[in-house]
Amino acid sequence: MIGIRFRHYRFKSIQFLIAVSFTAITVGVVFFVSYVLYDKFTRTAENNAVRSNEQIIYQVTKNLEYYIRSMTIFFGEVEASVREDGDFAGDRLHEQLNTIFHTREDLVTIALFDQSGQKLTALPSVPMRSNTHLTTQSWFRSAVENPNHLSFSVPHVQNLFKGQYKWVVSMSKGIKLKSGGRTRDAVLLVDVNFKMIDDLTSSVKLGQKGYAYIIDESAGNIIYHPQQQLIYAGIKYENVEQALKYTYGSYLDESTGVQRLITIQTVSNVGWKIVGVSYMDEIGTTKREIGGFLVWLLAFVLLFVLGITLFMSAKISQPIKRLEKSMQLVERGNLHIEIPIRRDDEVGRLSRRFNLMVGRIRELMDQIIAQQESKRKSELEVLQSQIHPHFLYNTLNSVVRLAGTGKNDEVITMITSLSKFFRISLSKGKTVIPLADELEHIRNYLIIQKIRYKNKFEFELAAGEGTESLQTLKLVLQPIVENAIYHGIEPSVDEGRIAIRADVVQGKLRLQVADNGVGMSAEKAAKLLSDGTGEGDGTGIGLRNVHERIRLTYGDGYGLQIESEREEGTIVSVWLPILKEERSDEA
Amino acid sequence: MKLKSASRCAAAAVLALPLLLAACSRQVEIRPDAETQKPVVLLVKDKNGDYWNTVKMGAEAAAKDFGAKLTFDGPGDESDVAGQQALIRQYLAYGMDALILAPDDYAVLAEDVDNVVRKGVPVVAVESEVASERVSSFIGIDNYEAGRKAAAKLKELSGAKGRFVILSSAPGSRNAQQREKGIVDELSGSPRMQVADTLYCGSDVSLCGVRTREALSGGGRPDGILALNAAAAVGAAREIERMGLYGTVKLVAFENSPEELEWLQEGVIQATLIQNPFTIGYLSVKTALEAAGRQKVEKRIVTETRVIDSESMFWSDNQKMLFPFVQ
Numbered sequence: 001m002i003g004i005r006f007r008h009y010r011f012k013s014i015q016f017l018i019a020v021s022f023t024a025i026t027v028g029v030v031f032f033v034s035y036v037l038y039d040k041f042t043r044t045a046e047n048n049a050v051r052s053n054e055q056i057i058y059q060v061t062k063n064l065e066y067y068i069r070s071m072t073i074f075f076g077e078v079e080a081s082v083r084e085d086g087d088f089a090g091d092r093l094h095e096q097l098n099t100i101f102h103t104r105e106d107l108v109t110i111a112l113f114d115q116s117g118q119k120l121t122a123l124p125s126v127p128m129r130s131n132t133h134l135t136t137q138s139w140f141r142s143a144v145e146n147p148n149h150l151s152f153s154v155p156h157v158q159n160l161f162k163g164q165y166k167w168v169v170s171m172s173k174g175i176k177l178k179s180g181g182r183t184r185d186a187v188l189l190v191d192v193n194f195k196m197i198d199d200l201t202s203s204v205k206l207g208q209k210g211y212a213y214i215i216d217e218s219a220g221n222i223i224y225h226p227q228q229q230l231i232y233a234g235i236k237y238e239n240v241e242q243a244l245k246y247t248y249g250s251y252l253d254e255s256t257g258v259q260r261l262i263t264i265q266t267v268s269n270v271g272w273k274i275v276g277v278s279y280m281d282e283i284g285t286t287k288r289e290i291g292g293f294l295v296w297l298l299a300f301v302l303l304f305v306l307g308i309t310l311f312m313s314a315k316i317s318q319p320i321k322r323l324e325k326s327m328q329l330v331e332r333g334n335l336h337i338e339i340p341i342r343r344d345d346e347v348g349r350l351s352r353r354f355n356l357m358v359g360r361i362r363e364l365m366d367q368i369i370a371q372q373e374s375k376r377k378s379e380l381e382v383l384q385s386q387i388h389p390h391f392l393y394n395t396l397n398s399v400v401r402l403a404g405t406g407k408n409d410e411v412i413t414m415i416t417s418l419s420k421f422f423r424i425s426l427s428k429g430k431t432v433i434p435l436a437d438e439l440e441h442i443r444n445y446l447i448i449q450k451i452r453y454k455n456k457f458e459f460e461l462a463a464g465e466g467t468e469s470l471q472t473l474k475l476v477l478q479p480i481v482e483n484a485i486y487h488g489i490e491p492s493v494d495e496g497r498i499a500i501r502a503d504v505v506q507g508k509l510r511l512q513v514a515d516n517g518v519g520m521s522a523e524k525a526a527k528l529l530s531d532g533t534g535e536g537d538g539t540g541i542g543l544r545n546v547h548e549r550i551r552l553t554y555g556d557g558y559g560l561q562i563e564s565e566r567e568e569g570t571i572v573s574v575w576l577p578i579l580k581e582e583r584s585d586e587a
Numbered sequence: 588m589k590l591k592s593a594s595r596c597a598a599a600a601v602l603a604l605p606l607l608l609a610a611c612s613r614q615v616e617i618r619p620d621a622e623t624q625k626p627v628v629l630l631v632k633d634k635n636g637d638y639w640n641t642v643k644m645g646a647e648a649a650a651k652d653f654g655a656k657l658t659f660d661g662p663g664d665e666s667d668v669a670g671q672q673a674l675i676r677q678y679l680a681y682g683m684d685a686l687i688l689a690p691d692d693y694a695v696l697a698e699d700v701d702n703v704v705r706k707g708v709p710v711v712a713v714e715s716e717v718a719s720e721r722v723s724s725f726i727g728i729d730n731y732e733a734g735r736k737a738a739a740k741l742k743e744l745s746g747a748k749g750r751f752v753i754l755s756s757a758p759g760s761r762n763a764q765q766r767e768k769g770i771v772d773e774l775s776g777s778p779r780m781q782v783a784d785t786l787y788c789g790s791d792v793s794l795c796g797v798r799t800r801e802a803l804s805g806g807g808r809p810d811g812i813l814a815l816n817a818a819a820a821v822g823a824a825r826e827i828e829r830m831g832l833y834g835t836v837k838l839v840a841f842e843n844s845p846e847e848l849e850w851l852q853e854g855v856i857q858a859t860l861i862q863n864p865f866t867i868g869y870l871s872v873k874t875a876l877e878a879a880g881r882q883k884v885e886k887r888i889v890t891e892t893r894v895i896d897s898e899s900m901f902w903s904d905n906q907k908m909l910f911p912f913v914q
Contacts, residue, residue: 129849129852129853130852130853130854131852131853131854131897132852133898133901137901154903155912156901156903156906157901157906157909157910159852159901162849164845165845165848165909165910167910167912167913227648227652228912229644229645229648229865229911229912230648230652230869232907232908232912233645233863233865233866233869233907233908234866235866235869235870
């Protein structure tokens with residue numbers, strides 16, 4: 001159970017919350033940013049690849065166009081030479097062509113045939129083979145079918161002359177020759193090998209594995225391919241059909257099982273297309289590199305953030321935990337705790353407040369203890385004053401003396417007063433009694449004292465309207481009156497007077513005991529209540545007691561007030577709250 | 588202030604981040620070192636032969652494609668069995684990843700092949716088979732089927748009648764035996780056609796010429812000759828041309844050496860059974876690399892054969908098969 005509670009507590013801790021939310025947010029953000037970056041990077045890489053491929057292929061196309069133009073010009077020169085010459089089969093033309101023939105290394109054949117396929121002149125100067133099927137060959141047919149139009153054939157093996165069989169592209173044109181006023185149709189043929197085309201095309205570098213090839217746009221025959229033999233052997237395959245649909249541009253092709261970027265440009269005039277092929281996995285390498293890098297970044301940032309959050313959350317929650325521990329101690333009753341304040345942040349301020357609070361509680365506790373002690377003491381004194389053994393003894397002595405002198409009336413008065421006095425003194429153990437009872441009590445006391453002091457003083461009791469029913473702490477007047485008699489009236493030579501009044505003043509009940517005794521100095525009067533020691537004759541112990549009792553019961557706003565003047569008398573005011581007929585259970 | 592020191596620490600860590608990342612991102616490209624790469628050895632029957640050079644071209648194309656190192660070698664003569672054995676031992680001592688062998692002899696080389704395979708080097712047989720169970724794969728034409736195709740062409744050319752002579756290399760040549768068997772089996776369906784004789788002339792063109800002359804000069808001149816290899820075909824063609832018998836004596840040949848093709852165009856050779864040595868070379872290297880990489884390979888890869896005549900030899904498809912594309 002403890003384990004579960006512990007875990008529960010841990011999962012709800014601020015540290016956990018901070019760590020989790022920080023990490024979650026950071027991971028989210030980093031993931032998002034990584035994804036966006038990855039997406040952006042790869043798309044840029046792909047776009048760049050596409051663009052650079054297109055540029056490269058465009059360049060190749062331009063070069064190839066230039067080459068074809070130069071071949072066309074060359075063909076034009078040959079044609080001009082042939083036209084100039086009237087005797088087509090003569091040595092002069094052959095000689096002339098031979099000179100031209102050896103200027104270029106990409107030439108295989110220059111030949112002139114008539115419409116039936118009869119050789120008029122030809123280079124190289126080797127015998128022709130039989131069974132050449134010359135008139136059925138595509139270059140011958142297209143020259144005959146489209147006279148005056150230079151056509152380029154697809155690659156084929158030139159089988160006209162003895163010697164090697166060579167792969168060539170044939171340029172052919174049907175021309176009209178004038179000789180001696182007669183016009184004859186003839187076919188002029190120039191065969192070129194793949195040397196130049198290979199040079200132009202194989203120099204293309206489209207990544208590590210990429211290449212370019214040339215197709216014929218009418219039928220999709222491959223004119224040139226860096227791996228032509230593999231294509232011919234059927235080992236390699238190019239998706240020519242797809243490429244034929246484009247004039248220029250790029251697309252992705254997956255017909256060979258791998259993703260390849262195909263870039264197409266059309267070579268003008270010959271009807272060829274250059275097809276650039278580059279492998280997406282090479283672009284993918286960049287992609288993978290970026291991906292790998294981002295994974296690293298992610299891992300690192302995660303680790304970093306985790307570390308930071310753990311550190312931060314610990315930093316935040318640890319002082320709180322320390323505070324909590326201290327509070328637990330306080331809870332168990334240890335008030336002598338001081339939390340060390342390490343920082344001036346929120347927790348630091350909280351700690352300081354906590355320290356102050358604990359201090360205040362400590363003070364209050366001490367105060368309460370002191371109050372309880374003094375209360376108990378004064379209660380004990382009240383109990384004692386209820387009995388008044390000394391007063392009883394004196395009174396009874398007086399009664400005996402009065403009885404001896406036969407003053408029966410006075411004896412009766414005295415005994416009756418004594419009896420009433422004690423009845424109210426005890427008043428069933430209650431501490432709070434109606435003011436009327438208190439006044440009755442003091443009256444009886446004064447009656448007894450007056451007889452004892454042989455009418456040395458007069459007294460009067462007056463209660464303001466409605467005050468008699470108010471409640472008061474009992475036995476507050478007796479010590480005051482006792483004081484007035486012993487220290488005020490008795491030393492005085494004049495006839496004494498004691499006036500007791502009860503009034504409601506400023507929302508409080510005021511009981512006033514005024515005498516015309518010897519009085520005292522203002523300093524002494526002021527000291528009377530505050531000075532705990534009580535000097536000399538013990539004057540004031542009773543007063544202080546009453547003062548303390550009232551203040552403990554009703555608070556600091558109440559208590560005694562002493563005004564006095566030497567030879568004039570003393571007025572002691574007792575301030576009490578206005579309490580109406582209310583049952584107090586206080587013991 | 589503690590908070591400040593903490594933030595300073597964080598700032599330092601953030602500054603250190605790019606440095607660390609830069610350290611992480613510097614990757615080294617790992618490529619197999621060409622120096623430590625062992626070669627795939629291609630041992631052919633005759634390193635100067637046209638056929639074998641086309642095989643070599645195919646093998647080189649494959650080596651380039653798959654990034655392998657290729658060594659091409661072979662004796663100077665198809666009958667030099669001992670020379671081929673010596674080469675096998677030599678390259679085994681040098682070390683190789685795979686051996687592609689065109690065995691000069693079906694039986695004799697079996698032991699050498701076993702020996703090579705025991706050393707952990709896979710062997711791929713090309714063109715001719717070898718009597719070893721341990722060969723990873725055989726790549727070549729079906730000689731029996733080729734024999735039948737050639738005989739069928741001869742039947743068509745001769746009107747399914749006549750006496751014919753077979754010109755073969757040697758009695759022990761397994762390829763020749765199978766071709767001959769195919770021919771005999773095919774002709775057995777035509778009662779008016781018969782094989783008069785089988786003549787042997789090795790791979791010597793002039794000897795084949797002599798044998799042809801002998802066969803044509805004697806009484807009962809045969810109506811046609813079946814030349815089972817390039818040397819026999821050329822020897823026979825030259826002789827027929829010299830004797831002015833072209834067209835009269837039908838010549839059906841095997842293989843497609845340049846000279847055979849010239850004779851074919853000239854009409855001295857009526858037809859020839861061609862194969863695709865380039866493809867054989869390419870596939871042999873591909874298969875050998877697969878075998879060296881412990882991949883499963885096909886035990887027997889049969890490549891295409893075609894019968895062509897002077898009419899069809901320049902058909903686009905046949906051109907591609909007949910003439911190696913060189914710039």
